[in-house]
Amino acid sequence: MDTAYAPQPRGSRVPVGVRAPFSGRTWREFLYLFLSLPMSIVMFTYAIAVISLGAGLLVTFLGIPLLAGGLAGNRGLGSVERARARGLLALDVADPEPVRPSKPGVMGWVGAVLKSGVSWRHLLYSLLHFPWAVFSFVLSVTFWTIGWALLAYPLWRWTFPAYLDQPGIQMWGDGSGNGFYLDTTAEIWITSGMGLLLVLAGPWVIRGLTQVDRVMVHGLLGPSSLATRVVELESDRGVVVDTAAADLRRIERDLHDGAQARLVSLAMDLGLAKEKLAQDPEAAARMVDEAHGEVKIALQELRDLARGIHPAILTDRGLGPALSALAARCTVPVKVTVDLDHRPAAAIEGIAYFTVSELLQNVSKHARATRATVDVWCTADRLVVLVTDDGRGGARTDAGTGLAGLAERLGSVDGLLIVDSPIDGPTSITAELPWRG
Template structure:
């Protein structure tokens, strides 16, 4: 085990700037830029030729299907480009919505392709990517080649002399061939240092150039912002439906296993007391007294259940009083501070209430804290909640715990949950919700 740790520590002895020229990321990005030129040439030629043919044939019936075929071919190239970006740049771009005609048949498909905004964005990518690919190819190859050539100059200066009587690399100054030749140790060292600097800078140049490709692929070959937003809303709607169904099942289970079972037992006890009333009034009175206690317990369970659905104190008095009531039931002393100029929308208020309620339950069950605080305030159009405790920490929303479900609930209303809980504490969980007052 010690050997593994040692090898890992030795692999990071060099600073990142010195490792960058030989890291896998640099070679993958450089490979992407090298491949971009031939692929972009092929894509540009195809797109221009097919689009020109389709446009020229618009006077006939053939122009429209040819133009649709050109767009479909650009979408096929887009699949290749997304796969290449995923493999070499680590960029995972979702595919745009597939083309579906309103009816089956060639004409319906042609119309759907021509009306698809994603198809035209693929065509735009085919046109604009070629000049960029040429510039990125020339810059990256020139910078990388010159840098390594100058850096390794002492290894090949005697192999390729520029003249028979003059060894070394020559830098011409005028047309007559007069120039500077690096052949002394000092001059060779200067060339090496210059090359070393270019080698160190080349990964960052390549990373910047590939960053532009990331923008082009994400912006032109992925789904539109509107389509992404619709997909996100559909996913959020599914989360809301699933959450509502889970809440209904919980309420049904609580009623069936709690108040309903208790009321059934109460009815049976009262029936037995009624039968014994004439024969043994004292036993009947004892049974009625016991049933009275069961009634109180059932009422308390119903109150707790109603509070879990939507507490009356929240409706009547707002978040300040409702959160104070939650804090009073927490096993840890909790300080509540609510600074709101007005009340938010009822739905947002309810989500905020149950968010703090679940977070304080986590504090009671898992944190081993001595105290906790709840802060609520408004920032522009957002409602901010923050629950802090001095417990052992280690909370992680990605671990599949209740925090993961809470994150999904907040996502469904454009909310955000941020968990800061290092091992050993303290834990600070911040929730952000839209105000919608």
């Protein structure tokens, strides 16, 4: 198993609230809200034109293909929105499934577009996003610009007496020159302090507004939940097939290089002993004795191989004894606690067992730990396995590590792997599996 332990960079010491107004993320999100207004106007206008023109011409033959063409154009605008969200919001929404006509020809394509839920969801996005874009544009631009303007008030207050013939910002007045102006030193700095509060709060207001946009883009412009699930199942099936093929290759290699080679040698030794039995009984007896030792070694190798496929103790006695036996072979002292009222499905038991096996191997080889724990329990409809150690930490699930492969294998059965491993430890790795009892 590849190492999953590596150093991790430490975070910045500057508080998040102070960094936020100057961070690239805040300005990208503000730019997204700023551009949403013109983009939503284009999409809303186009959607209304498509609906009006298509519905108005439904009494003729032209209405249906025009409506289908308009919906297809709307999907094109949706791809622009996904690209904008990807670039400015770091929201990676997959492209929805393409139109697949069931019949060849133009009418087959028209029918496929009109039947596609993706097309109508794009149209709904164009209609719903417009009022939200107007609201978020006005709120974000007003909040953001007023905050920065008030914060910089000491720098630009001089423009009032120089160009407007008034001492500062007028809070109220009666039109005859009488009023209250922010012109004293205390008032100027209080105004700047209010601006600072608005500037510090601005990123969180902008972030809250863009969360709604994220939900709309993901829900209306992305693939349907059913299509996403189909893709996940196809990917999981590929992982299962690859894992099974790798296990078969490992078993074949272990048999060929281990027990098979030893049995071939054993057969040759017994053949020689048979030939010498009449001429030199003592030599034949020694060869038979050596062959007996070889048989014991071959049997042990076959037992180890069978344990690697599916241990008998797991089948006969369940997870508790099987994990205790597994912990006894670990180079680090391991405390095992299993709290299960009854046994899950055999397949889930096997995955849980081999998950703990790989995690304990990781602890033995890479964690530099002095002790570890394994806790197993059931919550709702999930089997939860928690493996902790007091080692050096830094475990990662990056591509290419053993934990990444383990996460893929768990994901193939709707499982989940959660890694909490700060530098200098401790490490806690949680595996969740569907119960399927």
